[in-house]
Amino acid sequence: xxxxxxxxxxxxxxxxxxxxxxxxxxxxxxxxxxxxxxxxxxxxxxxxxxxxxxxxxxxxxxxxxxxxxxxxxxxxxxxxxxxxxxxxxxxxxxxxxxxxxxxxxxxxxxxxxxxxxxxxxxxxxxxxxxxxxxxxxxxxxxxxxxxxxxxxxxxxxxxxxxxxxxxxxxxxxxxxxxxxxxxxxxxxxxxxxxxxxxxxxxxxxxxxxxxxxxxxxxxxxxxxxxxxxxxxxxxxxxxxxxxxxxxxxxxxxxxxxxxxxxxxxxxxxxxxxxxxxxxxxxxxxxxxxxxxxxxxxxxxxxxxxxxxxxxxxxxxxxxxxxxxxxxxxxxxxxxxxxxxxxxxxxxxxxxxxxxxxxxxxxxxxxxxxxxxxxxxxxxxxxxxxxxxxxxxxxxxxxxxxxxxxxxxxxxxxxxxxxxxxxxxxxxxxxxxxxxxxxxxxxxxxxxxxxxxxxx
Amino acid sequence: xxxxxxxxxxxxxxxxxxxxxxxxxxxxxxxxxxxxxxxxxxxxxxxxxxxxxxxxxxxxxxxxxxxxxxxxxxxxxxxxxxxxxxxxxxxxxxxxxxxxxxxxxxxxxxxxxxxxxxxxxxxxxxxxxxxxxxxxxxxxxxxxxxxxxxxxxxxxxxxxxxxxxxxxxxxxxxxxxxxxxxxxxxxxxxxxxxxxxxxxxxxxxxxxxxxxxxxxxxxxxxxxxxxxxxxxxxxxxxxxxxxxxxxxxxxxxxxxxxxxxxxxxxxxxxxxxxxxxxxxxxxxxxxxxxxxxxxxxxxxxxxxxxxxxxxxxxxxxxxxxxxxxxxxxxxxxxxxxxxxxxxxxxxxxxxxxxxxxxxxxxxxxxxxxxxxxxxxxxxxxxxxxxxxxxxxxxxxxxxxxxxxxxxxxxxxxxxxxxxxxxxxxxxxxxxxxxxxxxxxxxxxxxxxxxxxxxxxxxxxxxxxxxxxxxxxxxxxxxxxxxxxxxxx
Numbered sequence: 001x002x003x004x005x006x007x008x009x010x011x012x013x014x015x016x017x018x019x020x021x022x023x024x025x026x027x028x029x030x031x032x033x034x035x036x037x038x039x040x041x042x043x044x045x046x047x048x049x050x051x052x053x054x055x056x057x058x059x060x061x062x063x064x065x066x067x068x069x070x071x072x073x074x075x076x077x078x079x080x081x082x083x084x085x086x087x088x089x090x091x092x093x094x095x096x097x098x099x100x101x102x103x104x105x106x107x108x109x110x111x112x113x114x115x116x117x118x119x120x121x122x123x124x125x126x127x128x129x130x131x132x133x134x135x136x137x138x139x140x141x142x143x144x145x146x147x148x149x150x151x152x153x154x155x156x157x158x159x160x161x162x163x164x165x166x167x168x169x170x171x172x173x174x175x176x177x178x179x180x181x182x183x184x185x186x187x188x189x190x191x192x193x194x195x196x197x198x199x200x201x202x203x204x205x206x207x208x209x210x211x212x213x214x215x216x217x218x219x220x221x222x223x224x225x226x227x228x229x230x231x232x233x234x235x236x237x238x239x240x241x242x243x244x245x246x247x248x249x250x251x252x253x254x255x256x257x258x259x260x261x262x263x264x265x266x267x268x269x270x271x272x273x274x275x276x277x278x279x280x281x282x283x284x285x286x287x288x289x290x291x292x293x294x295x296x297x298x299x300x301x302x303x304x305x306x307x308x309x310x311x312x313x314x315x316x317x318x319x320x321x322x323x324x325x326x327x328x329x330x331x332x333x334x335x336x337x338x339x340x341x342x343x344x345x346x347x348x349x350x351x352x353x354x355x356x357x358x359x360x361x362x363x364x365x366x367x368x369x370x371x372x373x374x375x376x377x378x379x380x381x382x383x384x385x386x387x388x389x390x391x392x393x394x395x396x397x398x399x400x401x402x403x404x405x406x407x408x409x410x411x412x413x414x415x416x417x418x419x420x421x422x423x424x425x426x427x428x429x430x431x432x433x434x435x436x437x438x439x440x441x442x443x444x445x446x447x448x449x450x451x452x453x454x455x
Numbered sequence: 456x457x458x459x460x461x462x463x464x465x466x467x468x469x470x471x472x473x474x475x476x477x478x479x480x481x482x483x484x485x486x487x488x489x490x491x492x493x494x495x496x497x498x499x500x501x502x503x504x505x506x507x508x509x510x511x512x513x514x515x516x517x518x519x520x521x522x523x524x525x526x527x528x529x530x531x532x533x534x535x536x537x538x539x540x541x542x543x544x545x546x547x548x549x550x551x552x553x554x555x556x557x558x559x560x561x562x563x564x565x566x567x568x569x570x571x572x573x574x575x576x577x578x579x580x581x582x583x584x585x586x587x588x589x590x591x592x593x594x595x596x597x598x599x600x601x602x603x604x605x606x607x608x609x610x611x612x613x614x615x616x617x618x619x620x621x622x623x624x625x626x627x628x629x630x631x632x633x634x635x636x637x638x639x640x641x642x643x644x645x646x647x648x649x650x651x652x653x654x655x656x657x658x659x660x661x662x663x664x665x666x667x668x669x670x671x672x673x674x675x676x677x678x679x680x681x682x683x684x685x686x687x688x689x690x691x692x693x694x695x696x697x698x699x700x701x702x703x704x705x706x707x708x709x710x711x712x713x714x715x716x717x718x719x720x721x722x723x724x725x726x727x728x729x730x731x732x733x734x735x736x737x738x739x740x741x742x743x744x745x746x747x748x749x750x751x752x753x754x755x756x757x758x759x760x761x762x763x764x765x766x767x768x769x770x771x772x773x774x775x776x777x778x779x780x781x782x783x784x785x786x787x788x789x790x791x792x793x794x795x796x797x798x799x800x801x802x803x804x805x806x807x808x809x810x811x812x813x814x815x816x817x818x819x820x821x822x823x824x825x826x827x828x829x830x831x832x833x834x835x836x837x838x839x840x841x842x843x844x845x846x847x848x849x850x851x852x853x854x855x856x857x858x859x860x861x862x863x864x865x866x867x868x869x870x871x872x873x874x875x876x877x878x879x880x881x882x883x884x885x886x887x888x889x890x891x892x893x894x895x896x897x898x899x900x901x902x903x904x905x906x907x908x909x910x911x912x913x914x915x916x917x918x919x920x921x922x923x924x925x926x927x928x929x930x931x932x933x934x935x936x937x938x939x940x941x942x943x
Contacts, residue, residue: 036919038918038919039546039547040918041550042726042727042728042729042730043552043725043726043727043729044550044552045550045551045552046519046520046546046547046549046550046551047520047547047727048520048522048727048816048918049519049520049521049522049543049544049546049547050522050523050524050543050815050816050919051522051523051524051539051540051543052511052523052524052525052814052815053524053525053526053527054509054524054526054814055526056505056507067502068502068504069501069502069503069504070503070504070505071503071504071505071506071507072505072506072507073506073507073508073509073526074506074508074526086504087504090502090504090580093580093581094499094502094580094584095498095499095584095588096498097498097499097500098498099496099498099500100498124546125521125542125543125545125546125547126546126549128546129546129547129549129550130549132549132550133549133550136550145726145729147726147727147729147730148730149730149918151918151919177730178730179729179730181726181729186729188730253602253603253639253641254602254603254639254641254646255639255641255646329501329503330501330503331493331495331500331501331605331607366733366856366857367854367855367856367857368854369852369853369854370852371851371852371865371883371885371941371942372646372883372942373646374641374644374645374646375644377942379852379854379863379865379941380854381854381855381856381857381861383856383857400856400861402854402856402861402863402887404863404885404941404942427920428919428920450863450887450941451861451863451887452861453856453858453860453861453889454736454858454860454861454889455858455860
């Protein structure tokens, strides 16, 4: 392993050895490798600063319809052999699973744009610390405190199976997040880029600091159904929750809001949601976590439900086509859209605000959880910059709301969609950065605020 | 238990860190073995066994913190990682406002192993899986119309070695076991779920396989299946009312986790989680005087109690397990602390710092934060003592603001209480409130006989993200004038 990467050749050798050491009808080897660094700051100083090198091999062995998986981070010959042997032995002991349709075969891969930028992988601790200092200094100049992080990561994903699948992709990410905090109010901003050299640190600082200055001394505003402008950070949350239900597994288990509604209107006309693994600005990757080609799918087109995504297992059970959206094998979320883009509208954020006679601007949501999946009802809080809009202008900060709202019903009242898309990341899943989003600001006719907090 | 090979590498890393200028360093080796299995709809859907093994070096250099980690267990890598941790610390110093300070702890040489009765790793795999097959079958036999059934277990063994530049040398082996069943029903635009013994994830303890057996999953499976189906046609929970609420033991434990466990984390209170997990309404000026709840509310911090997921010999800074109080007779009296945050308060750590494996930085995490039993007798006694209200059982939805004040919870099931008797089943129960007002309305907590040590193996915190395992004991409790019903 070099400081930055294994490289395709070495990962291919590891996977090939694992497959060779397996004893079964079929086998799969997946390696996830990461060099990850995150410099975290609070109270305007770095307090947690971490660098880690991580690499895991997961071996899946199939004997008939018996399946077992073993994961290890010992990638020397002995570690690989042991993982393969253990998975093979475990597969002999598992009961038959007649709902398992076998590993997917090689279907070829379309080339996707690269999500790897070499210089990001060579970012130093001092580079990240300097970026943090820029954020802290900007907050301090406005008599604000600062908290957040600057991170960089390099990851490699390699997938092989005994049916001829081989897929490999490196990727880099850099990410800066700032919460600018005053004595009575805060604001948040974030930027993401595969290229640390173009990560917009100044933009993060300007957005969070500028908004935090306006966020001080929030007033009470009564809860209720209100017209809202949602910044992209909040829209990401809506897209995440709805995306999790636009899967074959959610339909199979009877918990998706699109059951029986494909081809029907489910949101407003302005909403078109696409999963586009080939979007060069959305951390592209041509394949899923089973090495299958990922399709570009329009999930919602001008408000009409059009499609859901599938992994091989769910596709087999439900006799649908595998769209190449598998996550690592797991019983709860076997598939997911991983490159969601909510298509932009024509209005700038400022125009959306100007179009609002009376409403609320929400910067981001916090601690959002399902209340009722089938109806897409979610509860959560607003956070880090909530404002009253009066006569087309941001009038004054307001205390944070609790909301309890059906997300897809909220999109049914879409008045406007922002013209600029923000690249944002999902949290890490299964030890790697799996998913990214590109989302605009949204102007919605009604959002159900069901309570408020004290700040 | 980890031994001389890891110890030699640890001392080499410490030497390297010191030679590079670290004023403090510690090294942690962690080997974690986990096996998860899940039977879904009558078939073994997933079996996943993992073993991860690596080490990390944490340093203070130039008065600032650094951390680096690797799974490569060689002398050269120990040197590289230690040197990198110092380089990272020196970079941290670029924004330093004051030198990092650690509260004192006596460095010890010690070992600790979780006491277990049945070693799950020594059992036949087939015997473990049979527990799930039987429980899943019992649910499906009772209610063939269920859309999805699941039965799952997790067994866990973590071997840890902590060596510090102050002279600590602590080896621990921790065992955990968890198991659960879930029944999901769908019909007429409704989707309902019942789980046992806890909510969505497993209930888990530091224990052997005896913990999985204790819950007798197959025996309870028919009731869980029946309730999941009955919920489809049950009465909707009343909307926007104020009433008395009795929370089950397993719901009260999550209420405690979210509205007490997190706000007593001193790192939050001092602002170091401000951008992500948030801060806390329990600020240091409130310590010792703030009325958190009624006089019936006593919440303990206890990492010594048998079975809790926060039970160990020493935390990941080498501080011994301890007992204390977060809330005593309703007054906020104690934080969860690290050595650094304790120093900021001029006290010593109570040993609550843990990391998620070898690759993550140790953080303040809940140990066992438990609502201690009261004198209200059994659950049935408490219901009999309640004229009008709702009994809510087993969490389904949870959310709370970033200072831990405004919360909203939903449970899987509820029952009306009328004239001291359990009445009609209710679906989609929710309740909401403000933390100190809610705990202030507590007027009864059931007795020791109803008290259960629950475990939450899925507590998220930190950037990069970490999953913590926390313990919470609780007995059913009653709250007055609670705002109930948000979902129409």
